[in-house]
Amino acid sequence: xxxxxxxxxxxxxxxxxxxxxxxxxxxxxxxxxxxxxxxxxxxxxxxxxxxxxxxxxxxxxxxxxxxxxxxxxxxxxxxxxxxxxxxxxxxxxxxxxxxxxxxxxxxxxxxxxxxxxxxxxxxxxxxxxxxxxxxxxxxxxxxxxxxxxxxxxxxxxxxxxxxxxxxxxxxxxxxxxxxxxxxxxxxxxxxxxxxxxxxxxxxxxxxxxxxxxxxxxxxxxxxxxxxxx
Numbered sequence: 001x002x003x004x005x006x007x008x009x010x011x012x013x014x015x016x017x018x019x020x021x022x023x024x025x026x027x028x029x030x031x032x033x034x035x036x037x038x039x040x041x042x043x044x045x046x047x048x049x050x051x052x053x054x055x056x057x058x059x060x061x062x063x064x065x066x067x068x069x070x071x072x073x074x075x076x077x078x079x080x081x082x083x084x085x086x087x088x089x090x091x092x093x094x095x096x097x098x099x100x101x102x103x104x105x106x107x108x109x110x111x112x113x114x115x116x117x118x119x120x121x122x123x124x125x126x127x128x129x130x131x132x133x134x135x136x137x138x139x140x141x142x143x144x145x146x147x148x149x150x151x152x153x154x155x156x157x158x159x160x161x162x163x164x165x166x167x168x169x170x171x172x173x174x175x176x177x178x179x180x181x182x183x184x185x186x187x188x189x190x191x192x193x194x195x196x197x198x199x200x201x202x203x204x205x206x207x208x209x210x211x212x213x214x215x216x217x218x219x220x221x222x223x224x225x226x227x228x229x
Contacts, residue, residue, distance in 0.1 A: 016135070021103075179193065180214075
């Protein structure tokens with residue numbers, strides 16, 4: 001499996017069979033991402049919640065890639081279906097299999113609206129995703145979230161991910177200290193921080209977060225760097 005950070009909370013995951021997934025496709029307005037929307041050609045897009053920095057450019061990406069499948073919560077899927085996009089709505093605890101990858105939606109503690117629209121329409125409950133590849137490698141993308149007990153008793157003890165992508169930016173999510181507790185509870189082999197340093201309001205020191213994490217190896221990829229697992 002290959003993993004590439006696109007900045008903020010946007011990640012590209014590629015299976016050994018070449019299936020390409022982008023989570024939270026915040027590309028065009030993402031100050032950390034050098035790509036253009038026309039540069040990305042995923043097979044699957046997963047959206048954790050409705051905020052603009054996670055919903056991102058999914059509509060334009062879908063128009064450029066007509067075979068794309070979008071996975072999101074039910075409310076966001078209905079919104080996208082009205083735009084003519086092939087969107088599948090699932091909810092917390094449910095999973096869907098696409099080729100060799102199982103994609104499961106899990107909980108997150110945050111808010112969710114389509115905040116790029118004037119009337120701020122409700123966008124369902126926020127979520128997170130667990131990706132299980134055919135070699136049983138498990139990648140957990142936490143979305144935007146605060147610290148909550150499911151990280152220990154559900155995500156850590158039931159699903160046992162190998163890699164956890166955790167927000168550390170504060171203001172809208174966990175700060176580095178809380179994220180280090182989340183890492184301890186989840187207990188993955190590898191932790192990768194996200195949702196930090198893309199804007200001044202969420203500036204954090206990745207190296208300081210790394211010092212706080214005790215039982216997992218913390219990886220600090222540069223934007224656009226590809227890691228192989």
